Amino acid sequence: MIEIDREELAQQFASDNNAGICPEAWRAMEEANRGHAASYGDDPWTQRAADAFRNLFETGCEVYFVFNGTAANSLALASLCQSYHGVICCDQAHVETDECGAPEFFSNGSKLLVAPGAEGKLTPQSIHELATKRQDIHYPKPRAVTVTQATETGRVYSLEELHDLSAMCKRHGLLLHMDGARFANAAASLDCSPAALTWKSGVDVLCFGGTKNGMAVGEAVLFFDRKLAVDFDYRCKQAGQLSSKMRFLSAPWVGMLESGAWLRNARHANACAQRFGAQIAAIPGIRLAQPVEANAVFISAPEPVLERVRSRGWRFYTFIGGAARFMFSWDTDTERMDAFCRDLKECAAGAQ
Ligand SMILES: *Cc1c(COP(=O)(O)O)cnc(C)c1O
Numbered sequence: 001m002i003e004i005d006r007e008e009l010a011q012q013f014a015s016d017n018n019a020g021i022c023p024e025a026w027r028a029m030e031e032a033n034r035g036h037a038a039s040y041g042d043d044p045w046t047q048r049a050a051d052a053f054r055n056l057f058e059t060g061c062e063v064y065f066v067f068n069g070t071a072a073n074s075l076a077l078a079s080l081c082q083s084y085h086g087v088i089c090c091d092q093a094h095v096e097t098d099e100c101g102a103p104e105f106f107s108n109g110s111k112l113l114v115a116p117g118a119e120g121k122l123t124p125q126s127i128h129e130l131a132t133k134r135q136d137i138h139y140p141k142p143r144a145v146t147v148t149q150a151t152e153t154g155r156v157y158s159l160e161e162l163h164d165l166s167a168m169c170k171r172h173g174l175l176l177h178m179d180g181a182r183f184a185n186a187a188a189s190l191d192c193s194p195a196a197l198t199w200k201s202g203v204d205v206l207c208f209g210g211t212k213n214g215m216a217v218g219e220a221v222l223f224f225d226r227k228l229a230v231d232f233d234y235r236c237k238q239a240g241q242l243s244s245k246m247r248f249l250s251a252p253w254v255g256m257l258e259s260g261a262w263l264r265n266a267r268h269a270n271a272c273a274q275r276f277g278a279q280i281a282a283i284p285g286i287r288l289a290q291p292v293e294a295n296a297v298f299i300s301a302p303e304p305v306l307e308r309v310r311s312r313g314w315r316f317y318t319f320i321g322g323a324a325r326f327m328f329s330w331d332t333d334t335e336r337m338d339a340f341c342r343d344l345k346e347c348a349a350g351a352q
Contacts, residue, residue: 022214028255154296166202265330
């Protein structure tokens with residue numbers, strides 16, 4: 001046994017990827033570990049996982065498995081664009097703020113065209129402005145739009161909003177990509193089908209996040225327009241994203257999708273965020289910086305209060321979305337969460 005300080009193992013709410021692997025994903029990995037299987041995706045697990053996605057999304061989409069979200073987003077966008085194209089995104093989009101230029105790198109130069117986002121969301125108007133800003137040869141030609149669902153600030157685009165965004169995309173001949181690192185949380189929040197949230201709303205490509213949903217590693221890239229997936233396998237291989245033991249990337253999805261854990265996990269995380277948000281909102285001097293719609297809660301509190309909570313051993317980030325961010329996951333312990341709320345309440349009242 002590796003000895004680890006118990007304090008280190010206590011739950012924090014700094015990120016939803018601080019959580020471990022959920023039982024359904026773990027069990028499927030274990031089953032995939034019994035015996036040998038063909039490599040590079042020619043195995044029964046990968047076939048079954050891809051079919052589970054087609055089943056869940058009620059359509060014959062093309063499905064690929066990669067290691068992480070940065071690769072999923074970057075390679076998906078690269079497949080929509082030529083190097084001289086532009087991709088419209090919100091200024092708070094992960095592709096813009098947290099991927100170290102990977103979308104531009106993997107597309108050999110396609111430029112992100114950044115819209116100032118009200119509440120971290122793209123609007124049809126902002127798409128229209130960027131799509132029509134320049135028509136000349138000296139500016140990158142807008143080709144795609146990327147939206148994050150749920151957003152980096154824990155917001156969810158309604159079906160109506162998605163419909164309006166996609167109508168604007170169609171008007172300007174733009175393809176629509178969805179960064180779904182927290183797609184499950186959005187689906188749980190809206191309580192609508194994955195199909196309604198994606199291809200039925202005009203989404204061409206979805207990156208569906210597994211890691212924050214309860215897997216060890218892995219995201220799935222779904223092309224609803226199969227023509228856009230031409231040669232995507234080569235793109236993945238060249239980028240170092242083709243797993244030779246693919247079954248360990250794909251089997252956990254079988255566990256997640258066939259058991260419904262993907263949605264249960266997201267519902268639990270969202271419910272925890274609601275409960276946490278309600279307690280926080282009741283503390284004098286503290287307010288919610290964003291409405292709680294998925295599995296994130298953003299808190300505005302005076303810096304000395306945050307310092308006091310930190311000194312009680314709580315860890316969280318303040319550089320995302322301009323407030324203290326708390327994320328909930330499939331295994332969030334509500335007692336631990338309530339303990340945080342009690343600590344924050346005491347700290348806000350001036351206690352050390
Ligand atoms: C976490 C996250 C990703 C994926 O990030 P990786 O660290 O590359 O797996 C992508 N988009 C959003 C909005 C995220 O929160």
